[in-house]
Amino acid sequence: MSNKSFKLENINDIKRVFDSIDTFIFDCDGVIWRANNLIKGVKEALTLMKKNNKRTIFVTNNSTKTREEYFKKFSSFDLPIDINDIFSSAYSTAYYLRNVLDFPxxxxxxxxxxxxxxxxxxxxxxxxxxxxxxxxxxxxxxxxxxxxxxxxxxxxxxxxxxxxxxxxxxxxxxxxxxxxxxxxxxxxxxxxxxxxxxxxxxxxxxxxxxxxxxxxxxxxxxxLGKPTANMINCISQKFNLDLKRACMVGDRLDTDMVFGKNNNITTLLVLTGVTSEEALLNQDKIIPDYYIEGLNSFNQIQ
Amino acid sequence: MSNKSFKLENINDIKRVFDSIDTFIFDCDGVIWRANNLIKGVKEALTLMKKNNKRTIFVTNNSTKTREEYFKKFSSFDLPIDINDIFSSAYSTAYYLRNVLDFPxxxxxxxxxxxxxxxxxxxxxxxxxxxxxxxxxxxxxxxxxxxxxxxxxxxxxxxxxxxxxxxxxxxxxxxxxxxxxxxxxxxxxxxxxxxxxxxxxxxxxxxxxxxxxxxxxxxxxxxLGKPTANMINCISQKFNLDLKRACMVGDRLDTDMVFGKNNNITTLLVLTGVTSEEALLNQDKIIPDYYIEGLNSFNQIQ
CATH class of the missing domain: 3.40.50.1000 (HAD superfamily/HAD-like)
Structure with a gap:
């Protein structure tokens, strides 16, 4: 494992990583939106992923809302996603009860x-x-x-x-x-x-x-939520994923990137949220495999 | 320190320890009463202590009642005690705020x-x-x-x-x-x-x-409550005690006896509560200095 995160900025590197991944797992706040504002280029990047048959999954540790309530927020931004792509800690808990514990x-x-x-x-x-x-x-x-x-x-x-x-x-x-x-x-x-x-x-x-x-x-x-293996196991089991070709995309080192690394999936940090490039490079505890300005950078591919 | 607790049963031993102590600090449940029943000989033992100028202090970790409410229980058994002899964790907290922190x-x-x-x-x-x-x-x-x-x-x-x-x-x-x-x-x-x-x-x-x-x-x-030093410091400061001549009396090893031992005061276990003689002797983690059948045993002195 490298002790330095690799920056995806030229189109060849971006395309190479894009092609190596079948499933992108996204944290939402700081990646898709900031509070109630959609981040630039996100709709186009998600559309590009869909067009290239990538699976997109959205995870949140918020247990208070149903997926339906969450889906309304995605719909309000007119994003090309399905309600089944949403994985909250509440749904993860329900899934665990039903499918892992086979709850009587x-x-x-x-x-x-x-x-x-x-x-x-x-x-x-x-x-x-x-x-x-x-x-x-x-x-x-x-x-x-x-x-x-x-x-x-x-x-x-x-x-x-x-x-x-x-x-x-x-x-x-x-x-x-x-x-x-x-x-x-x-x-x-x-x-x-x-x-x-x-x-x-x-x-x-x-x-x-x-x-x-x-x-x-x-x-x-x-x-059941991030960063546990239970969360990733539920996702993996539900969608029958090849985790070697999955990538966790997030803006936080201590939650999203740890979540990916603990579960041995590729990690990609975006700089559209709480972690700056400087903050990333000035620490050596959590080294994402890659980092990128934001989802908008994928739109260079077309 | 001995690795065996000394049983006070003959009158000379009981009198020797009684004479070496100025202040008895009592846990209540299992020592003075069991739920709502006064334990045999307690009134007479407390009267004997008063007659011999011993200070008697009653400690409880229950923070929900005022000392006045507690005092009613003592009064209902017609026990010779003063409301100022009661030290609950609520009062200990109040005392700490007032006298230790000098709360503005x-x-x-x-x-x-x-x-x-x-x-x-x-x-x-x-x-x-x-x-x-x-x-x-x-x-x-x-x-x-x-x-x-x-x-x-x-x-x-x-x-x-x-x-x-x-x-x-x-x-x-x-x-x-x-x-x-x-x-x-x-x-x-x-x-x-x-x-x-x-x-x-x-x-x-x-x-x-x-x-x-x-x-x-x-x-x-x-x-602030048992088994902290704060509890004993509050008691000691309020009554200006010589802790070398104080004794913690209780029926539980893991709370009362630890409280006494942690704070370097003499410890006396009574067998009128949760700890049996067999349970005491079949462990070697907490060794009270002395143990006795119950407060009633002091009444041999007269």
Whole structure:
């Protein structure tokens, strides 16, 4: 492995790499759009890829929205993509339950997360519940807990995602289900600790699940989003991919590029997001295979 | 240090240890009472200690009640104690804010915890707030966060205790106060991960605070309850104790006895709680200086 990332700038190099890849896996923010603005040349680059029979897949660790809701954003930019090309950590979790765990029809999943996450899980034919615990009245006494929180063998998995409506009722139920039933799976959509939003940083799913990780002593959680192998395995299995001919495209070294490198797929950093060329070259911890100004650079090929 | 705990059973040994101690620090459950039943001989033993000018101090990691509420339980058993002899992790936290940090009059403490914890803090003359965030309507959107969660330099400390009414509003506010103000203290009443209640085990303060510990990268929390030195320092400072002549009395090896040993005070295990003589002798990790059937054994002295 080289200790320097190779810059794709002349058309021969760009074409050579383009030809060596069948599947491009994209992070969205900083690659496709920045907040609500489409990045220059993206529509043309995606169209070029489609014309050349490349598969394009879009991954996000946001577990709160359904793929349908995400698809609306792509549609608003008139991008040539299919809803099945979208892989969120919520869908990845649903896919894992259905196809990897072969989740039993007579069991239920307790979801500490949004309605979007529950919908993704139900859409693959798995029974999910938990939204009713977005209570408007928090527990007032231990009696309330005893009345409502009970072991339940019908709960075969607890799934935790980002949740602005998290409360102690959810924590105590999730804790009780996980610890009282040795076969109960403990899944987390994604391990991100915080997320930036406008000028804020706020706790994300990796923080929301922390009380359960602290309290549950006999079981480790399974994470489904980037940068885990579970995410790439779900994608690979669903599309029957040859990962040797796949490329992870992203703007962040510590998430997207680590995701690609951990899973032994080609990595391409774009400079249209948070990482500058200077920042890339002034570190030697994470060396993407290639870097490029932006997706627009592919449009030289035609 | 001996690798075997010494059993106090004959009157000469009991009297020798009794005479070497000025201050007995008691854990309550398993020592004074079991749930709502007073343990045999406790009233007489405490009366004997008072008669011999021993100081008796009662410590609990429960942060949810005020000392006044705790005192009612002692009074119901007609025990000869003073409200100032009670040291809960809530009071310890209040004491630390007032006497160790010398918390400024013009600053406020954001409390993620119960009304009892807030009252203890206010009772030492420190401004506390947060109870109003026991909202009946959880956040519905990120807009709600932006409208309500803002950095606030008047917040000089965030205190986290056990809280059945925890929610994302509290987490996001606590996170924002701690991270936006470098001088903001980050205190936790006690580090207990779970607590047993009836036939249940549920997440305690150490779990409730876990999202903040995960998300806050630039600051470590300070814990105030057992088994920290902060708890013993607060007790020692308030009563001006000679710790060489103090003894921690408890029924648990991994909390009470560790608390005493970590802080270099004499340790005495009673067999009226969770630890049996067999369990004590069949391990060699935590060796209390002494062990005794129960407080009733002291009544041989007269």
């Amino acid at each position: 029809k007579d069991k239920r999943v307790y979801v500490l997360g949004t309605q979007g996450l529950i919908k993704e899980i139900e859409d693959v034919g798995v029974n999910a519940f938990g939204y009713e615990d977005n209570i408007t009245e928090p527990f007032a006494s231990e009696e309330d807990i005893f009345n409502e929180v009970k072991p339940d063998d019908s709960v075969g998995a607890v799934v935790v995602g980002f949740d602005m409506k998290v409360n102690y009722k959810k924590y105590s139920k999730a804790y009780t289900y996980i610890t009282s039933n040795p076969d109960c799976h403990f899944l987390v959509t994604n391990s991100d600790i915080t997320y930036p939003v406008q000028n804020f940083v706020l706790p994300e799913a990796g923080s929301v699940v922390a009380p359960l990780i602290a309290a549950v002593k006999n079981k480790e959680p399974v994470f | 009059k013009d600053k406020r403490v954001y409390v993620l915890g119960t009304q009892g914890l807030i009252k203890e803090i206010e009772d030492v003359g420190v401004n506390a707030f947060g109870y109003e965030d026991n909202i009946t309507e959880p956040f519905a959107s990120e807009e709600d966060i932006f409208n309500e969660v803002k950095p606030d330099d008047s917040v000089g400390a965030v205190v986290v205790g056990f809280d059945m009414k925890v929610n994302y509003k509290k987490y996001s506010k606590a996170y924002t106060y701690i991270t936006s103000n470098p001088d903001c203290h980050f205190l936790v009443t006690n580090s207990d991960i779970t607590y047993p209640v009836q036939n249940f085990v549920l997440p305690e303060a150490g779990s409730v605070v876990a999202p903040l510990i995960a998300a806050v990268k630039n600051k470590e929390p300070v814990f």
